[in-house]
Amino acid sequence: MIDSSDIIKQLENRVKGFHVDSKTENVGLVEVNHDGVVTASGLSKAVMGERVVFENGVLGVVFDLTEDNVSIILLDEASDIKEGDTVKTTGELLGVTVADEILGRVVSPLGLPLDGRPGIKKGKLMPLERIAAGVVEREPVDTPLKTGIKSIDAMIPIGRGQRELIIGDRGLGKTAIAVDTIINQKNVGKGQKRVISVYVAIGQKQSTIAQIIGKLKDEGALDTTVIVVADAADPAALVYLAPYAGTAIAEYFMEKGEDVLIIHDDLTKQAWAYRQISLVLGRPAGREAYPGDIFYVHSRLLERAVRLNKENGGGSITALPIIETQTGDISAYIPTNVISITDGQIFVESDLFNSGIRPAINVGISVSRVGSAAQTGALKSVAGKMKLELAQYRELAAFAQFGSELDATTAKQLERGKRATEMFKQPQYHPLSEAYQILSIAAVTRGHVDDIPVESIPEFETRLHEFAANKKYQKVLERLTTGEKLKDDDLTIVDKLIEEFKKGFNSDK
Amino acid sequence: MNRQTLKQLVIESYSDGTLDAQKVNKIADLLTKKELQLYITALKNWEKANKLIIEVPSDGGLDLQALRDAFPDKKIVINTDPSLLLGMRIQNNDDIYEMSLKNSLDKITEHITEQYD
Numbered sequence: 304m305i306d307s308s309d310i311i312k313q314l315e316n317r318v319k320g321f322h323v324d325s326k327t328e329n330v331g332l333v334e335v336n337h338d339g340v341v342t343a344s345g346l347s348k349a350v351m352g353e354r355v356v357f358e359n360g361v362l363g364v365v366f367d368l369t370e371d372n373v374s375i376i377l378l379d380e381a382s383d384i385k386e387g388d389t390v391k392t393t394g395e396l397l398g399v400t401v402a403d404e405i406l407g408r409v410v411s412p413l414g415l416p417l418d419g420r421p422g423i424k425k426g427k428l429m430p431l432e433r434i435a436a437g438v439v440e441r442e443p444v445d446t447p448l449k450t451g452i453k454s455i456d457a458m459i460p461i462g463r464g465q466r467e468l469i470i471g472d473r474g475l476g477k478t479a480i481a482v483d484t485i486i487n488q489k490n491v492g493k494g495q496k497r498v499i500s501v502y503v504a505i506g507q508k509q510s511t512i513a514q515i516i517g518k519l520k521d522e523g524a525l526d527t528t529v530i531v532v533a534d535a536a537d538p539a540a541l542v543y544l545a546p547y548a549g550t551a552i553a554e555y556f557m558e559k560g561e562d563v564l565i566i567h568d569d570l571t572k573q574a575w576a577y578r579q580i581s582l583v584l585g586r587p588a589g590r591e592a593y594p595g596d597i598f599y600v601h602s603r604l605l606e607r608a609v610r611l612n613k614e615n616g617g618g619s620i621t622a623l624p625i626i627e628t629q630t631g632d633i634s635a636y637i638p639t640n641v642i643s644i645t646d647g648q649i650f651v652e653s654d655l656f657n658s659g660i661r662p663a664i665n666v667g668i669s670v671s672r673v674g675s676a677a678q679t680g681a682l683k684s685v686a687g688k689m690k691l692e693l694a695q696y697r698e699l700a701a702f703a704q705f706g707s708e709l710d711a712t713t714a715k716q717l718e719r720g721k722r723a724t725e726m727f728k729q730p731q732y733h734p735l736s737e738a739y740q741i742l743s744i745a746a747v748t749r750g751h752v753d754d755i756p757v758e759s760i761p762e763f764e765t766r767l768h769e770f771a772a773n774k775k776y777q778k779v780l781e782r783l784t785t786g787e788k789l790k791d792d793d794l795t796i797v798d799k800l801i802e803e804f805k806k807g808f809n810s811d812k
Numbered sequence: 813m814n815r816q817t818l819k820q821l822v823i824e825s826y827s828d829g830t831l832d833a834q835k836v837n838k839i840a841d842l843l844t845k846k847e848l849q850l851y852i853t854a855l856k857n858w859e860k861a862n863k864l865i866i867e868v869p870s871d872g873g874l875d876l877q878a879l880r881d882a883f884p885d886k887k888i889v890i891n892t893d894p895s896l897l898l899g900m901r902i903q904n905n906d907d908i909y910e911m912s913l914k915n916s917l918d919k920i921t922e923h924i925t926e927q928y929d
Contacts, residue, residue: 326910326919344857345906370815371857391908424926 331373333357333388339381339538340366340583343390346373352432354397358389362413364397364540367584374584376540378413395428399548401555402426406499409516409530412541412548417532429551431544435606442612444646447677447786448498448564448621451487451734452480452662454727457686457744458693459649459669462677463498463562464610464619468641470626470633471651475663477625479731480649481566482515484623486522487734488564498621499556500528501565503549506542506572509534518732542576550607550620557611557618565608569625570601574637591636601637602644647671661728667694680788682737685745685797689723696720715753723747725760738783739768742797749794751801755808763808770804813847821851822858829887831855864888865903869896869912 331345341363349355353365355375361383367374377384399414402423409418412431416422444462461467469477481502488498502519504512512532519525529552533545546567553563567573574597581594589595601624608622626641631653633642642648647670656663699717703709709717726747729735735743743764746752755763771780779796783789789797825836836855843851864886868874871892879888883904893901899912 326908326915328908328910330906330908347906371853 329392331390333384333386333390334372335386336381336384338579338583339377339540340580341375341377341381341384341390342372343375344372346390346392349373349392350396352396354393354395355390356393357384359383363390364544366580376543376580377538378540378544379538381538396430396432397544398428398430399551400424400426401429401552405529405552405555407526407528409532410552411537412531412533412545414548427555429555431547431551433551433554433607435603436609436611436615440609440611440615442610442617444610444673444677446495446562446610446619447674447679448484448562449487449490449737450480450484451490451736452483453729453735453740453743454662454664454666455480455649456678456737456740457682457727458666458690459647459664459671460674460678460682461621461623461671462610462674463621464608465647465671465673465677466605466608466622466624466645467671467674468624468626468645468648469651470628470638470642470648471663472628472631472653475651475653475656476661476731477627477651478511478515478568480651480662480664481568481623481625482518483732483734484564485519485528485566486524486732488527489522489524490734490736496562497527498562498564499553500524501531501549501553501563502528503531503533503545503565503567505533505545505567505569506535506537506576507568509536522732539576539579543573543580546570546573546604550604550622553620554607557609557620558616560616560618562619562621564621564623567604567622567624569627570641571625571627571637574600593636597637598640598644601641605641605644646673659728660724661731666690667697679737679786681741681783681786682744684789684794685741685748689744689748692716693720693723693727696723719747719750719753721757722752722755722760725757726752726764728761735768736784737786738780739771741783741789742767742771742801745794745797746801749798749801751798751805755805766808767801767804770807771800776800813843813850818850818854822854825855831859861905862887866890867893867896867901867903869894869898874900 329346329348331343333341333343335342346355349365349368351365351368355363355365357363361377361379363375363377365373366376375390399412400423401414402425405423408416408420411417414423444464446463448461448463449456450461455461469480471477485500485502488500491497502515512534516525516530519528531545531549531552533541549565549567553565556563574593577597577600578593582588582592586594605622605624608620610619611617624641624645626638628635628638633639633650650665650669651663652665655665696716699713700720703717726743746767752760752763779800782793821839825831825839827835839851840848862885864883866874866879866888868890869892874890876888886904895914897913901912902909
């Protein structure tokens, strides 16, 4: 039986920290509600970005301040707000409550649960808008973030703290690259820090989002992932705020010294939402009807992707924004803006996709401006000149179509290129560990597949990996996994392994 | 019509602190439809800014002199709202000061709900 003093103590604890003070509120009256943007009079003490609450509980954010009025964007259903309703300030800037328990959860840009589980009440309030870390707090990108996709890790390597744009038309596998990268984070090598992923679904169909969540769950990657959702049915304000909310969640983990990967899928839809809000607010329209500050919307967001130095915890945020182009036009307004903001881009192309090259990455125009410093020595040893050789092959292949006679060197280059292209094909949801990537690439660059028919390459690769998985070669794989530069001896061992496999492969054929 | 002119028109609409119907009608006749809308909004805002609304649970027991001393330039309007139970609510333009028992009870309910959620 509980003692009476315990009961009293429990009651005391319940009211601990509770003070009944008089309340001061700054209120306003709704004058106009126009497509989710409300104009209110009063609210003389409101500040930009402050959270306000309407009398029916709907939330909004102060988005414009004029001498007489305040413009508020609504974060909920707009039809309930009518002229004359009262609205009051809360004294809080818009933020999202984050705790470690948010991992594996699906939340809205306001941090509210969307997965039917209880909300996160106790945690740190992370502001959605925040100034990015300064130069003194930063460190150069030097640690790889492995995507598990051979063509990216070998030729367009990404480093932790980098901003790499994934750009291309719809339906060409941009999201697939991002999802594969998240899945691959469970294969982090020994001695390497884990990577937490934040996937921000911006203005997407709910069915697509459900599919991605299901896949991440099946692959066991959801436990280290946070999914922020502002779907196509959400108000424009939520769609606009979603990438900032995702970044705020990523910053929480980065401050704890963790490495975080954030996917913004996609920023084109966020730009549309911002354009809609700006036009309703009556801000002057510029190119493609986007407001003048659309560049700043994206630059201040992506600038928050950073690698912090040891004194500041050593955490990082790697951003993979996605941009959807129309008929491959990368010279449109939003694509050119984001290309100039990021540290490189992965360009997916419809021609490659339709000719069966998947992932459909155009290696020629895809670049990674800082990632090469982060590529491991092992991968560099076998894939160093791969990008140049493949680009040369594509040029030569275009000329070879005219059917003129080719000299032996060119013919060899063409044959090698065909095999390299075939080897870089990779099915979706099958990210590869670094050791297997090195084996596949070494098989091409060191000439082991020159005499293998192009159509047999996929089978060759699959069986090579199965062969290498044998306990006998455990040490070779472990050596390749260390990431250290491969010496001649190491390369000889790799050659030996491939040759040994090839004997069996050829005899089976 | 600029803001300065609008403000001047609003000030001129008053005689001894009260809105003068004659002056208002005279000014309104001189304005276009758009200007008239601005004038109405400005009058409403002026009225609101110069009014102090006090809500109390019941008539009586209110120290009006103390309130007049605290807000010397304001026109005081007293309304009754029994739901406040005790204390008062003061609305000064867009600021609201809640000093009622209802507010205290609401706060306690809010706090306990948060604890149990």
